[in-house]
Structure formats: structure tokens, C-alpha cells
Amino acid sequence: MIDFDERxxxxxxxxxxxxxxxxxxxxxxxxFLYQTYSLQVSEYIEYETAAIENKTKExxxxxxxxxxxxxxxxxxxxxxxxxxxxxxxxxIKNIDSFLADISLIIELEPHEFDFVRENxxxxxxxxxxxxxxxxxxxxxxxxxxxxxxxxxxxxxxxRYSRYNNYPELFSHxxxxxxxxxxxxxxxxxxxxxxxxxxxxxxYSNGFQIxxxxxxxxxxxxxxxxxxKKVYEVDARGKLLKEKEFIKPINGENLYTTLxxxxxxxxxxxxxxxxxxxxxxxxxxxxxxxYVSTPSFSTNAISNGISSKAFNALINDNxxxxxxxxxxxxxxxxxxxxxxxGLFGIENNIIDWNFxxxxxxxxxxxxxxxxxxxxxxxxxxxxxxxxxxxVSSNTFFFSLAYKSNIYELIEHLSDFGxxxxxxxxxxxxxxxxxxxxxxxxxxxxxxxxxxxxxxMGVGQGxxxxxxxxxxxxATILANKGSAKELSFxxxxxxxxxLSIQTSNIDDLDWNRLHASMIGVIDSPIGTAKSLQKLITxxxxxxxxxxxxxxxxTKEDYKIIRENEGNRDxxxxxxxxxxxxxxxxxxxxIENGESGGSVAGPVAVAVLNSLID
Amino acid sequence: MKKKLKFKNFSIYFDQYLFITITLLSVMGLIFLYxxxxxxxxxxxxxxxxxxxxxxxxxILSQPDPDFYKIFSGLFIILAIILMLATMVxxxxxxxxxxxxNFGFFTLQTSEIIKIALPIFLASYLYNKPLPISxxxxxxxxxxxxxxxxxxxxxxxxxTGLVVFMAGIYILFLAGxxxxxxxxxxxxxxxxxxxxxxxxxxxxxxxxxxxxIDPSSDPFGSSWNITQSKIAIGSGGMSGKGYQEGSQAHLxxxxxxxxxxxxxxxxxxxxxxxxxxxxxxxxxILLRCIYLAYNARDRFCRLTIGGxxxxxxxxxxxxxxxxxxxxxxxxxxxxFISKGGSSLLSFYIAFGIIISMATHKKLMQK
Numbered sequence: 001m002i003d004f005d006e007r008x009x010x011x012x013x014x015x016x017x018x019x020x021x022x023x024x025x026x027x028x029x030x031x032f033l034y035q036t037y038s039l040q041v042s043e044y045i046e047y048e049t050a051a052i053e054n055k056t057k058e059x060x061x062x063x064x065x066x067x068x069x070x071x072x073x074x075x076x077x078x079x080x081x082x083x084x085x086x087x088x089x090x091x092i093k094n095i096d097s098f099l100a101d102i103s104l105i106i107e108l109e110p111h112e113f114d115f116v117r118e119n120x121x122x123x124x125x126x127x128x129x130x131x132x133x134x135x136x137x138x139x140x141x142x143x144x145x146x147x148x149x150x151x152x153x154x155x156x157x158x159r160y161s162r163y164n165n166y167p168e169l170f171s172h173x174x175x176x177x178x179x180x181x182x183x184x185x186x187x188x189x190x191x192x193x194x195x196x197x198x199x200x201x202x203y204s205n206g207f208q209i210x211x212x213x214x215x216x217x218x219x220x221x222x223x224x225x226x227x228k229k230v231y232e233v234d235a236r237g238k239l240l241k242e243k244e245f246i247k248p249i250n251g252e253n254l255y256t257t258l259x260x261x262x263x264x265x266x267x268x269x270x271x272x273x274x275x276x277x278x279x280x281x282x283x284x285x286x287x288x289x290y291v292s293t294p295s296f297s298t299n300a301i302s303n304g305i306s307s308k309a310f311n312a313l314i315n316d317n318x319x320x321x322x323x324x325x326x327x328x329x330x331x332x333x334x335x336x337x338x339x340x341g342l343f344g345i346e347n348n349i350i351d352w353n354f355x356x357x358x359x360x361x362x363x364x365x366x367x368x369x370x371x372x373x374x375x376x377x378x379x380x381x382x383x384x385x386x387x388x389x390v391s392s393n394t395f396f397f398s399l400a401y402k403s404n405i406y407e408l409i410e411h412l413s414d415f416g417x418x419x420x421x422x423x424x425x426x427x428x429x430x431x432x433x434x435x436x437x438x439x440x441x442x443x444x445x446x447x448x449x450x451x452x453x454x455m456g457v458g459q460g461x462x463x464x465x466x467x468x469x470x471x472x473a474t475i476l477a478n479k480g481s482a483k484e485l486s487f488x489x490x491x492x493x494x495x496x497l498s499i500q501t502s503n504i505d506d507l508d509w510n511r512l513h514a515s516m517i518g519v520i521d522s523p524i525g526t527a528k529s530l531q532k533l534i535t536x537x538x539x540x541x542x543x544x545x546x547x548x549x550x551x552t553k554e555d556y557k558i559i560r561e562n563e564g565n566r567d568x569x570x571x572x573x574x575x576x577x578x579x580x581x582x583x584x585x586x587x588i589e590n591g592e593s594g595g596s597v598a599g600p601v602a603v604a605v606l607n608s609l610i611d
Numbered sequence: 612m613k614k615k616l617k618f619k620n621f622s623i624y625f626d627q628y629l630f631i632t633i634t635l636l637s638v639m640g641l642i643f644l645y646x647x648x649x650x651x652x653x654x655x656x657x658x659x660x661x662x663x664x665x666x667x668x669x670x671i672l673s674q675p676d677p678d679f680y681k682i683f684s685g686l687f688i689i690l691a692i693i694l695m696l697a698t699m700v701x702x703x704x705x706x707x708x709x710x711x712x713n714f715g716f717f718t719l720q721t722s723e724i725i726k727i728a729l730p731i732f733l734a735s736y737l738y739n740k741p742l743p744i745s746x747x748x749x750x751x752x753x754x755x756x757x758x759x760x761x762x763x764x765x766x767x768x769x770x771t772g773l774v775v776f777m778a779g780i781y782i783l784f785l786a787g788x789x790x791x792x793x794x795x796x797x798x799x800x801x802x803x804x805x806x807x808x809x810x811x812x813x814x815x816x817x818x819x820x821x822x823x824i825d826p827s828s829d830p831f832g833s834s835w836n837i838t839q840s841k842i843a844i845g846s847g848g849m850s851g852k853g854y855q856e857g858s859q860a861h862l863x864x865x866x867x868x869x870x871x872x873x874x875x876x877x878x879x880x881x882x883x884x885x886x887x888x889x890x891x892x893x894x895x896i897l898l899r900c901i902y903l904a905y906n907a908r909d910r911f912c913r914l915t916i917g918g919x920x921x922x923x924x925x926x927x928x929x930x931x932x933x934x935x936x937x938x939x940x941x942x943x944x945x946x947f948i949s950k951g952g953s954s955l956l957s958f959y960i961a962f963g964i965i966i967s968m969a970t971h972k973k974l975m976q977k
Contacts, residue, residue: 014913015905033890037883039845040848051859055859
């Protein structure tokens with residue numbers, strides 16, 4: 001036994017030590033209390049927000065895309081609601097057994113099987129939905145719904161298909177829509193100040209965005225704004241009750257200046273030949289017809305196409321996807337001659353009385369090189385008027401020879417060559433307006449006088465798109481000025497472009513128009529074959545784009561055995577004269593004759609527009 | 612005060628302060644549990660049975676003289692160790708841990724018993740040893756402590772294991788462990804940290820500690836619990852969202868809302884004011900225990916009261932520290948509040964023994 005003193009010491013030691021331990025606990029509890037105070041008082045707002053965010057979930061409600069109309073108010077592109085069978089590929093382990101099960105209830109076509117199998121993996125990886133079958137009948141819906149418990153990863157919902165009433169007619173002008181990518185959706189949501197968490201994977205499904213054409217250019221107007229439903233959710237994400245519903249703002253309709261009739265005429269007349277037609281309303285710069293052929297069905301692209309069909313389109317030698325109207329580069333050939341003629345007048349190199357003798361060729365004084373005309377023996381004595389009508393190369397060779405290349409480039413640039421001429425075309429090509437600097441930088445060669453001479457007849461390096469040619473025709477028709485081209489009626493944002501002249505007056509323009517009328521009306525005109533087709537007076541200038549340079553007609557006969565070597569047919573035209581309302585450009589690849597091959601298409605389009 | 616009510620030849624030992632406070636805490640616990648279990652009456656009824664039984668047990672265990680515990684402490688710990696070993700063989704496995712022994716009507720978490728048996732045993736071993744405790748007795752005590760800790764650790768249950776370990780160390784320290792030994796061991800422990808880290812901790816335990824140090828290293832694993840717990844507590848604010856109005860608990864964001872994280876539910880629904888009131892009850896209990904320890908009749912009683920009350924304080928602090936994120940998640944219930952059988956009962960037992968130690972007097976002593 002320990003004695004009293006020791007017991008007293010023991011008790012004191014015990015108590016001291018107990019206090020030490022409780023002292024530590026006191027410190028620890030103070031720290032705990034401080035932490036709780038920080039959480040509940042100092043950082044209360046932060047955690048309150050976090051708790052609210054935890055229990056709310058926003059589900060985006062998709063707007064309906066705007067409808068696209070033609071100039072007379074006819075619907076071109078519409079949204080068609082269909083009830084579709086949709087699956088969640090990321091939740092399905094074995095797609096083959098799934099398809100086997102589901103096809104017992106809803107019969108699937110072989111191409112639908114293929115489509116699902118082809119797209120299953122990628123949709124699963126990106127956690128997207130996949131439409132198995134579109135446009136279910138009421139009977140199919142009922143059959144599925146009673147058995148839906150067997151298919152937790154499949155559902156039937158309404159989806160809007162983008163439906164073009166004229167699927168091949170407007171494919172390049174209007175373009176098509178497609179599924180939105182995560183980046184695109186992120187941008188859209190950011191612009192609308194919507195939360196992006198979760199939404200990207202789950203609600204981008206079925207939302208369509210313009211990929212090319214006007215669907216792309218005006219996507220921000222057409223697509224509208226997302227609405228949202230705010231739900232209270234539990235930790236598993238189960239929706240408990242709806243707390244708020246902000247309605248989506250549907251996309252605005254787009255009223256285009258396109259004319260269905262003119263478009264149909266152009267498309268039909270092109271008859272699947274490779275080429276393009278662009279027609280412009282001169283006063284407003286409105287594009288009324290925009291066709292590139294051959295074409296493809298936008299409906300197939302927008303709403304799901306099998307990779308087989310898609311590859312067939314991609315690998316087609318005629319390149320149906322290629323928008324020739326704004327991306328095809330063609331030499332303007334003889335259609336450039338009105339601009340060259342005007343250049344001669346403007347710079348006092350020639351006047352309307354000036355004439356030369358056309359022996360059928362031009363010899364470049366510097367190196368004695370021969371530049372040939374299209375007609376052996378030439379056209380005799382030609383002034384500007386006759387040179388236009390018969391398309392004398394010699395006249396324009398010699399005129400170009402006397403021109404300053406820099407002044408000539410500036411003059412052609414005023415007509416839209418090498419420039420952007422359309423305000424809302426999708427990604428147009430600018431063609432090429434060559435300059436000595438361009439040639440040095442790109443071809444490592446200096447500019448020869450011969451290059452300027454070639455430019456005088458629209459051959460050589462100079463190239464333009466059918467869209468630019470249509471703009472050029474519009475400026476010619478409108479005597480030196482034109483609105484930048486566009487597809488919409490609101491011209492507030494549209495620039496006025498004009499050519500800079502000091503020496504060209506109304507009389508000059510009238511004479512130029514007269515010479516272009518003569519191209520069709522004159523018995524010696526290069527497009528006189530069109531006389532029987534026109535219903536109004538039409539001014540035109542045809543051209544033939546030489547792809548392979550030949551000395552004689554016999555040589556050409558040999559090379560034309562290969563269709564790809566044949567000349568391109570090209571024409572610009574406007575009418576009705578003397579007060580032209582519409583201008584048109586037509587290019588037909590390997591069509592050989594501007595006047596008799598491209599001409600009838602141009603005339604048909606103008607006739608349909610004017611009448 | 613300590614009451615000794617005389618009924619003819621029969622005395623009743625009873626501490627009204629502890630009894631009332633613990634009863635109030637238990638009733639509040641039931642109310643909180645009703646909310647935390649989202650109004651599951653079954654859970655609450657089952658818990659009330661435990662509470663009722665626990666209070667009864669506490670009362671019964673207050674009656675024997677401390678000498679009873681002193682004499683039988685060796686038997687208790689041997690019994691507890693046997694149960695632990697039985698658990699290792701016969702225990703039912705839940706989530707890879709064998710902690711429970713099934714008795715048909717009741718599954719016993721055996722480590723809860725050793726948590727109480729160990730400090731009583733050590734107190735009975737050390738109460739008559741001269742100060743400071745000699746190296747030999749220190750060594751023997753440490754062997755017992757480490758052995759029992761290891762049994763719990765094997766289950767594995769690091770949280771309870773640490774409480775058992777601490778319980779032993781508390782007794783040893785309070786009994787007068789020499790300071791020189793204390794400082795030497797602290798030095799050794801610091802030096803052997805890396806070894807313990809690599810060889811003693813399970814990968815998931817290391818992960819928890821790492822996550823605790825850097826929560827961003829494990830955004831959806833164990834720190835999810837802490838994040839949700841902090842959101843629950845923080846969003847409660849000063850006065851709380853109101854009873855049964857806590858969205859974190861009721862929409863199932865809070866994990867283990869009925870057990871380990873019940874404090875977060877209380878904090879969410881009753882706010883900072885509410886938890887201050889709740890904690891003042893615990894604070895009162897601990898103060899009362901210090902007072903009782905100071906006035907205990909002998910060294911054995913002092914050590915037992917001090918040791919058991921510190922086990923209580925440790926459990927409470929580990930639970931609170933865990934839910935607010937100042938210590939790693941180890942899985943520790945809140946005494947008298949969290950849903951549970953063994954862990955709940957163990958504290959009624961501990962306080963029964965504390966009251967016995969505090970209320971029995973030996974006239975000849977002091």
C-alpha cells in the first residue's frame with residue numbers, strides 16, 4: 001500500500017495530467033468549433049449555393065429551328081416532327097442481342113440494322129443518343145410502350161427532322177444541318193449564359209446546327225435560344241419536382257431572295273452536267289438562283305445517311321458536294337472582254353471608232369510569239385462593237401498589249417475579280433486576280449507582256465467563280481455599280497460596290513450594252529443561236545475556256561476525245577434590255593461552247609425570271 | 612450529486628446530473644435520427660429500444676462496488692479478447708471487414724467491449740504501482756495495449772483500434788507514466804513514421820489520409836463524403852434550415868446520414884446555434900466527469916473515470932473532426948446520437964461504470 005503523502009502526490013499528478021489531456025481536447029474542440037463557425041457563418045453563402053446547386057438540375061429545352069422561305073413565301077425547308085425509337089448506346093452492352101430483341105417488337109429494315117451497327121460505337125463513346133428507327137406508326141409506338149420496361153435504355157420521343165421540300169435543288173445554296181459538336185454546343189450555351197455542366201453530354205442529343213450554306217451563315221438566327229426546366233433532384237439525379245420552366249425562343253424564319261421557279265429551271269436545264277448557275281436581281285443584288293450541279297439530297301445528309309451512301313457521294317467523280325457556284329474557279333475567257341473594252345475607253349487607249357485589222361492572230365512584238373483567235377483568217381476590220389459581237393481575240397490582245405498591267409488589275413478588281421462579292425455566301429472562294437507580285441511569289445517567274453495580253457481575253461492565270469461572274473454581269477448591267485450580293489431582303493448591312501471611272505459616260509454604257517445585245521441579235525454574233533430562245537432582248541457575252549492550248553481545229557479534235565480536256569462553256573447575260581432587271585452567269589464544265597451550250601441555260605433562267 | 616438512496620437495507624447508486632444529461636442527449640438523438648432516416652419510424656423504434664436498454668444497463672452497472680470491477684477486470688479483458696478472437700473466426704463479413712459477432716437477436720461489435728475492458732484492466736493493474744510507473748510495468752501495459760490494438764486493427768477497424776490504443780495510453784499516462792519515457796517514445800514514433808506508413812496502413816487508409824491532406828487528389832472517392840458533409844454543415848448557417856428541411860440529408864447527398872454523418876444533418880437543420888446547444892450537453896458531461904474523477908474514492912476509480920471519459924471525448928472528437936474535415940474519415944459514430952447497437956450501448960456501459968466509481972465511498976479512506 002502507498003502511504004498518505006504518496007497518495008496525495010499521486011492524486012495531484014493524476015489531476016494535473018487529466019487537465020493536460022483535457023487541455024489538448026479543449027484546443028482540438030476550439031479548432032473544431034472554429035471550423036464549424038467558418039463553414040456555417042463565414043462561408044455560409046458559398047455552401048448554401050453549393051447545396052442549392054446540388055439539388056437542382058437544369059434540363060435544356062430545345063427551340064424549334066426557323067423555317068426557310070423562298071422570295072414568294074413558299075416554304076423551302078421545314079421541320080417535320082416524327083416519333084422515333086431512340087437508344088442510349090453508352091448504356092447498352094451488347095448491341096446485337098439488343099437489336100434482336102427489339103426487332104421482335106418493331107421490325108427493322110436491313111439498312112436500319114446497318115446504320116445502328118455503324119454508329120453504335122462512336123455514339124457510345126460520346127454518350128449520345130442513337131435513332132434506331134424514324135417515323136414510327138401509332139401501332140408501333142403502342143407495341144413498344146407496353147413492353148418498354150424490358151428496354152430501359154430505349155425510348156420513343158419526338159424528334160424534328162429538317163426537311164427540304166426540294167432536297168436537291170437548294171443543296172448548295174441552303175446547305176444542311178447536322179448534330180451539334182460539343183465545342184459548338186459549349187459556345188452556344190456560353191452565349192446564352194447557361195450552365196454547361198452535365199448538359200453537354202445529355203442534352204445535345206437531337207439538336208441540329210447548320211453545317212454549310214445559309215443554314216450555317218444564318219445559324220444564329222435560325223436556331224433560336226434554349227429554354228430550360230429546373231428540377232429538384234436527389235443525389236442519384238432522379239427528378240423530383242419541376243421548379244421553374246423558361247420557354248425556349250424558337251428560331252426566326254429566314255426569308256430568302258431565292259426563287260423556286262428560277263431555281264427549278266436552272267437545275268433542270270443543267271441536266272446534271274457539271275457546272276453552276278447564279279442569277280441576280282440587279283437593283284438589290286439579291287441572289288435569286290444559285291445552283292451547282294450535280295447535286296445531292298440535303299435531307300439524307302441532315303437526318304442520317306448510311307456511310308455507304310455517303311462514301312458514294314464523296315467518291316463520285318462529278319463531285320456533287322463541291323459547290324461550283326462559289327468555289328469553282330474558272331477562267332472568265334471571252335466574258336472578260338466587256339471589262340477590257342471599258343478599260344480601253346476609260347484610259348483613252350481606244351474609242352468606239354478605233355479599229356484594227358484582225359488577221360486571226362496577234363504577234364507579240366517583243367518575242368514574235370503568236371496569239372491566235374478562235375476563227376482562222378480573222379474577222380477583218382473590227383472596232384470595239386464588232387470585236388465584242390464576234391469576240392475578236394486579236395482586238396483585245398492588242399488592246400491589252402497597250403494596257404498598264406497595274407491599272408488593268410485595279411479596273412478588274414472593281415468588277416469583283418479576286419474579291420469577296422457576296423455578303424452571306426458560305427465560305428466563297430475569291431478566285432484569282434493575278435498580279436506581277438503574285439506571279440513572282442507563287443510561280444517564281446517575272447510578269448511577261450504576254451501575261452497581260454492573255455488577260456485581255458480572260459485566259460491565263462485570271463480565274464473567277466460563277467458567283468463573281470454573276471456579280472460582274474450585274475455591274476455591267478447596272479452601268480458600273482451594284483450591291484454586294486446576298487440571299488436576304490434586308491439590305492441594311494449590304495455594301496454598295498461600284499467601279500471607279502472618270503471617262504465613261506452613259507453613252508459608253510449604252511454602246512456597250514448594244515454590243516452585248518448584238519452578241520445574240522446580230523447575225524454574226526457568237527450566241528446568235530439563242531435568238532430563237534429569247535422572249536425579251538437580252539445582252540450577253542459568251543466565252544469558251546481553253547483547258548488545253550491547241551494550234552488548229554484538228555488538234556482540238558484529238559484532245560477532245562478526252563471529255564476532261566474539252567473547253568468549258570461560259571456565258572454572262574442580263575435583260576430585259578434596255579432596263580435590265582436580272583443578270584445571270586452560267587458555267588458548264590467541258591461544255592465547249594459558251595453561246596450554244598451555256599447560253600440556253602442562261603436564257604431559260606432569264607425568261608423564267610422576267611415573265 | 613452522487614446519490615446513495617437508502618431503502619431499508621438496499622442502496623441505490625445514481626448520479627442525477629449524468630443520468631439526466633445522457634437521457635436528454637439520447638432523446639435528442641432519437642429526434643435527430645427520425646429526420647436523418649427520412650422519417651423511418653422503424654429505425655427510430657429500434658434505436659429507442661437500444662436507448663431504453665442502454666439507460667437500464669447504465670443504471671444496473673452503477674450498482675456494483677468498484678471493487679467488483681477491480682477484481683473481475685482481468686476476467687473481463689480475457690472475455691473480451693476471446694470474443695475478439697471468435698469474431699475473427701465466426702464473425703460476419705461486411706465490406707471486407709469482420710467486426711460483428713452474430714448472437715441471433717443482436718450482432719455485437721466486439722471491439723466496443725475491448726474499448727471499455729482495456730482501460731479498466733489497466734487501471735486495476737496500475738492503481739497500486741508507485742510513481743512514476745516503472746519501466747517493467749510500463750512495458751507490460753504496453754504489451755497489453757498493443758496486443759488489443761492489433762486485434763482490432765486486424766478486423767480491420769483502424770478508427771476503433773486507435774480509440775482502444777488511446778484508451779490504454781490515457782490510463783498509462785494518468786497513472787503516472789514517466790515523462791522521460793513519454794518524450795523518448797514520442798521521438799521514436801516520429802522517427803518510425805515512414806515505416807508505419809509503408810507497412811501498417813492499408814492502401815485505402817493511406818488514400819484517405821492523402822485525400823485529407825489534398826482533397827483534389829481524389830475528387831469522387833472518399834472526399835465526396837467530406838465535401839457533401841461540409842456543404843450540409845455550411846448551408847445550415849446560423850440558425851439552420853429547420854427540422855426535416857435539410858436538403859443534403861433528405862435528397863441523399865449526405866452519406867451515412869444516420870450514423871457517422873448525423874452531426875452534419877443536425878448542423879444543416881439546426882445551424883450553428885443548434886449545434887452549440889447540443890455540444891454544451893457533451894461539454895457538461897465531460898466537466899462532470901473531471902469533477903467526479905477528482906472526487907473519486909481511490910486511485911483505481913480516478914483512473915477508470917478519467918480513462919473512460921477520455922475514450923468518450925476521443926470518440927466524440929474523432930467524429931466531429933471527421934465530419935467537418937479537420938481529420939481523415941475513419942468511421943466513428945457520434946456517442947448517444949448516431950444509429951447503432953454496440954457502439955451506442957458501449958457508452959451506456961462506460962457511464963454506468965463511471966457512476967459506480969463515482970458514487971461508491973469507502974468511509975475509511977480519504
